[in-house]
Amino acid sequence: MxxxxxxxxxxxxxxxxxxxxxxxxxxxxxxxxxxxxxxxxxxxxxxxxxxxxxxxxxxxxxxxxxxxxxxxxxxxxxxxxxxxxxxxxxxxxxxxxxxxxxxxxxxxxxxxxxxxxxxxxxxxxxxxxxxxxxxxIDPEVTKDWQLNKDIKFLFMGLVNDGTVSHPPLGRYPFREAVLKKMKDVEGFKYNKHPGNLTSDIALVNETFSQELNRAHIFFTCGGSPKYPVMKFFEAPGSRTLLLAEPNEDVWDLGFKDKENFVACNTEDFFEKAMFYSEDESERTRITTNGYHFIHEHHxxxxxxxxxxxxxxxxxxxxxxxxxxxx
Incomplete structure (x- = not known):
């Protein structure tokens, strides 16, 4: 063959x-x-x-x-x-x-x-x-759009924010904790999940990456299924610092804490978000490493x-x- x-x-x-x-x-x-x-x-x-x-x-x-x-x-x-x-x-x-x-x-x-x-x-x-x-990722779509970083903290994704019945509470405990703690923090932005099977989506493909590219820090997790959802690749691939709750697959993919993303959990994400929001040098270093890591390997x-x-x-x-x- x-x-x-x-x-x-x-x-x-x-x-x-x-x-x-x-x-x-x-x-x-x-x-x-x-x-x-x-x-x-x-x-x-x-x-x-x-x-x-x-x-x-x-x-x-x-x-x-x-x-x-x-x-x-x-x-x-x-x-x-x-x-x-x-x-x-x-x-x-x-x-x-x-x-x-x-x-x-x-x-x-x-x-x-x-x-x-x-x-x-x-x-x-x-x-x-x-x-x-x-x-x-498609590097022509998910990339550094060189947009102004005018969003401090960004969250986009499926979560029960108290206004929906799906997903059920507890499916994404990390995301629920982030939304509850960060919703009133200055500079935090939350974009609701648009649904899966619809053509009427404002933030998708290039515009989704551009929204990520505007943020200093982006939060996500794999929820109770515990796997690296696409945002694990899209956020660093858009030159944004990924703060995420890791899972077993994440480490096998080559993600390294404080090198190409920041690992966190429901107890320490806020402290780490505040730290990397203030420490521009460390934030930039990890963001840059994450960007090259995704565009080289994934x-x-x-x-x-x-x-x-x-x-x-x-x-x-x-x-x-x-x-x-x-």
């Missing part, structure tokens, strides 16, 4: 339909820069699909089939093909039983997940098939090459399933 296998990707064209998820679409389709990728967007039997496309693929990738097939078509008969198959998985804390049934019924050979530790705890029987493919192109390595290694008979990510 050469390093340029032919890949059939079963996916919806959701990047423009759902702007908030455009980065996910761009990340997975960046694979086409490094190998031959053929796309299929409609529901159907894989046996019929293989008759309609112009090539015989070496590998089939089915994008996340959960969420009512919003992001990927409903595909049947995957268990009947001899071509190796892979599935992409994002929010494993949702639709767990549906995902489990899908993995089992379709004999999926590789499972690409944006999270590591929570996935392996949720699906321990799929450790052999697991391949870690974390979130990443871009779409880097991730696409990691995905290709996973596939070519598998096709070549290699069993290793844990590539170094930094």
């Amino acid at each position: 050469t390093n340029h296998p032919k890949i059939l990707m079963l996916i919806r064209q959701f990047g423009n339909t759902y702007p908030k998820h455009n980065q996910k679409y761009k990340a997975i389709t960046s694979l086409e820069k490094f190998t031959d990728v053929y796309y299929w967007y409609e529901d159907g039997s894989i046996l019929d699909i293989l008759k309609k496309i112009p090539v015989k693929p070496d590998f089939i990738i089915h994008y996340d089939p959960s969420w009512g097939h919003v992001f990927a078509p409903h595909i049947t008969d995957l268990d009947k093909v001899t071509i190796p198959t892979g599935a992409f998985s994002i929010d494993i804390h949702a639709n767990k039983q549906e995902r489990l049934a899908y993995f089992n019924q379709n004999n999926i050979d590789l499972i690409f997940s944006v999270i590591k530790s929570p996935f392996l705890k949720a699906f321990p029987t799929f450790t052999k098939q697991f391949r870690w493919l974390p979130f990443s 871009t779409n192109d880097v991730r696409a090459q990691q995905l290709l390595t996973y596939i070519t290694d598998y096709l070549g008979g290699k069993e290793a399933n844990d590539l170094p990510l930094i």
Whole structure:
């Protein structure tokens, strides 16, 4: 097998339909820069699909089939093909039983997940098939826009702020603590989560990065699912100091406390926010390190090459399933 296998990707064209998820679409389709990728967007039997496309693929990738097939078509008969198959998985804390049934019924050979530790705890029987493919950034979108830093403290993200029923209280305890403590602090700005499946979003992609770029300090966490959400990459990638509650995956990704972000918890985030707000030298040093760290190790192109390595290694008979990510 050469390093340029032919890949059939079963996916919806959701990047423009759902702007908030455009980065996910761009990340997975960046694979086409490094190998031959053929796309299929409609529901159907894989046996019929293989008759309609112009090539015989070496590998089939089915994008996340959960969420009512919003992001990927409903595909049947995957268990009947001899071509190796892979599935992409994002929010494993949702639709767990549906995902489990899908993995089992379709004999999926590789499972690409944006999270590591929570996935392996949720699906321990799929450790052999697991391949870690974390979130990443598009450096043309998430970057230093060189805007005036006119926001001291910024928070954007899903949280129960007392006016919503979802998420339930306690899903994001760190975010709840930040909002409660910081809401009346001078220079603090809170932008409510806009929802997932809507095209009417003011802060998305470039404008989201620009908002981050205006801030000195940005807060986030992985909530009770305990995984590095995309903001772990977007905030430092927009040259903003990330103050975040860490989790196991964060350390494995190469995040280092007081070097490229600041680790904190519900007890000490306020003290650390005040310190780094006042200490411009340290804030700038860590912010700069974080920016270069993300743009060197966690871009779409880097991730696409990691995905290709996973596939070519598998096709070549290699069993290793844990590539170094930094």
